Amino acid sequence: MNHRQDVHTSEVPVLCVACEARHRGVCGALDADQLMALAKTSTKKRLEIGAELVGDAEIIDGYANILFGVVKLIKGLPDGREQIVGLQFAPDFLGRPFQTESAVSAQAATNVVLCSFPKRTLEALIKQSPQLEHSLLKQALRELDEARDWMLTLGRKNALERVASYLLLIANYIDPALRPQEVIAFDLPMSRLEIADFLGLTIETVSRQLTKLRVDGVIQVRQSRHIVVNNPARLKTFSGG
Amino acid sequence: MNHRQDVHTSEVPVLCVACEARHRGVCGALDADQLMALAKTSTKKRLEIGAELVGDAEIIDGYANILFGVVKLIKGLPDGREQIVGLQFAPDFLGRPFQTESAVSAQAATNVVLCSFPKRTLEALIKQSPQLEHSLLKQALRELDEARDWMLTLGRKNALERVASYLLLIANYIDPALRPQEVIAFDLPMSRLEIADFLGLTIETVSRQLTKLRVDGVIQVRQSRHIVVNNPARLKTFSGG
DNA sequence: GCTAGAAATTGATCTCGATCAAATCTTCGA
DNA sequence: TCGAAGATTTGATCGAGATCAATTTCTAGC
Numbered sequence A, B: 001m002n003h004r005q006d007v008h009t010s011e012v013p014v015l016c017v018a019c020e021a022r023h024r025g026v027c028g029a030l031d032a033d034q035l036m037a038l039a040k041t042s043t044k045k046r047l048e049i050g051a052e053l054v055g056d057a058e059i060i061d062g063y064a065n066i067l068f069g070v071v072k073l074i075k076g077l078p079d080g081r082e083q084i085v086g087l088q089f090a091p092d093f094l095g096r097p098f099q100t101e102s103a104v105s106a107q108a109a110t111n112v113v114l115c116s117f118p119k120r121t122l123e124a125l126i127k128q129s130p131q132l133e134h135s136l137l138k139q140a141l142r143e144l145d146e147a148r149d150w151m152l153t154l155g156r157k158n159a160l161e162r163v164a165s166y167l168l169l170i171a172n173y174i175d176p177a178l179r180p181q182e183v184i185a186f187d188l189p190m191s192r193l194e195i196a197d198f199l200g201l202t203i204e205t206v207s208r209q210l211t212k213l214r215v216d217g218v219i220q221v222r223q224s225r226h227i228v229v230n231n232p233a234r235l236k237t238f239s240g241g
Numbered sequence C: 001g002c003t004a005g006a007a008a009t010t011g012a013t014c015t016c017g018a019t020c021a022a023a024t025c026t027t028c029g030a
Numbered sequence D: 001t002c003g004a005a006g007a008t009t010t011g012a013t014c015g016a017g018a019t020c021a022a023t024t025t026c027t028a029g030c
Helices: A032-041 A056-061 A119-128 A130-156 A159-174 A192-199 A203-215 A232-238 B032-041 B056-061 B119-128 B130-156 B159-174 B192-199 B203-215 B232-238
Strands: A013-016 A021-024 A062-068 A070-076 A082-089 A105-108 A113-118 A184-187 A219-222 A226-229 B014-016 B021-023 B062-068 B070-076 B082-089 B105-108 B113-118 B184-187 B219-222 B226-229
Touching: A070 A192, A070 B130, A082 A130, A082 A192, A082 B130, A119 A130, A130 A159, A130 B070, A130 B082, A130 B130, A159 A184, A159 A192, A159 A203, A159 A226, A159 A232, A192 A203, A203 A219, B070 B192, B082 B130, B082 B192, B119 B130, B130 B159, B159 B184, B159 B192, B159 B203, B159 B226, B159 B232, B192 B203, B203 B219
Parallel strands: none
Antiparallel strands: A013 A021, A062 A113, A070 A082, A070 A105, A184 A226, A219 A226, B014 B021, B062 B113, B070 B082, B070 B105, B184 B226, B219 B226
């Protein structure tokens, strides 16, 4: 596996799941195209790294690029209630630069391949490369837009609209160029519990809304996880805008 | 009024409410201390600029620093439902660098003093100053943390917890060094409708929860807007964490 | 394929917050 | 100070989604 030597720095060696070895520094940096190519050629594409990807401590002390899979960002209340506050897909950058009081933990939603590197590596790289800081700013602003879109969903949409919004979100991730009248089929990257935690609902309510959409002929559901959206434009009319 | 000449650039003149004149380029840049000093000495501190501060078009084409007051960021659905997705206080930077599809509009929640400047000015400044991009990244990450905190509130907290969380948010803005046992009094910067739109509730529910907190002796309410928190630590027990 | 355990669906009921309605309080101009 | 309009509170009722419970479906290991 080929690495960009120019961005490697001498730091603590970290397990890089992309190249199947411990190595020093950044592997692939933030070049989206190259990361996707890495993911496509990786023999570890289906690597199982378990449900717990990184905990609070690690996400503060280290960073990673997601090469393959879906990572969920979670916030919880002391009594156990949980809310998924973000989904990150390849080739997103994972981690929170600079200090923060806000505790967010990250978990793999699917099998995930990632390239990890220590905190100081990134911070050293930022100093030599304004371009890197610009990339981080652009991703942060995109995530901020996404978070605010989802705040509207959580604060003002009803259960059916939330589930429809979720299906559209995933469909648009699977096919960013999705057209309104095009049929699209995909496997949901999350369980009903995860979907409920993302939508601020219970699993029963999520299930009932999916049934409603299925009975109305907007979607087909096979084996729980497999979804066919017959008409994205029609689904959008259920999403509340 | 004194301006930092070094950051001025020759651009379209824009009305700057801080210095009460149209001028070219940036007034005060992003230096937080200087902006606060400006706000404190401004003769226009109580300037009434009406409810509508900047609309979608303007927020995409221009930027501003908030010198005084509270600005709310709003997202709406086609049928009129609204959600406040962020509050910005002095000396926050207002505006969304680079393009975005996400439509957020900004409105003044209180009287506001701000210093505005055109889009190209900022983008030109970024090119000459990595420090500026770093400031923007830090603010974007802070706003992202705040947005995710609020997603947990919107998705998983009940009405009483939401109202308690809101009061704590405002109290901590009024006094960032607030201690758990310290009595704090302040005027709410928002109407009941605005609070409801921030919390994903109705005005009636907000009112009932405030009454509940008042009857329980956690807060005092005078003339609707004036709040006394008798014991922030006790209020926190109502906020769900 | 068979089976056990987990995940998802479906049903019955309850509850919190929305909705509709009316009564107060507050503000502000005349 | 008075009065009107708007803001807020309070009351009564309703309904969407939560909760509790029982099946059914799916998955993985044998």
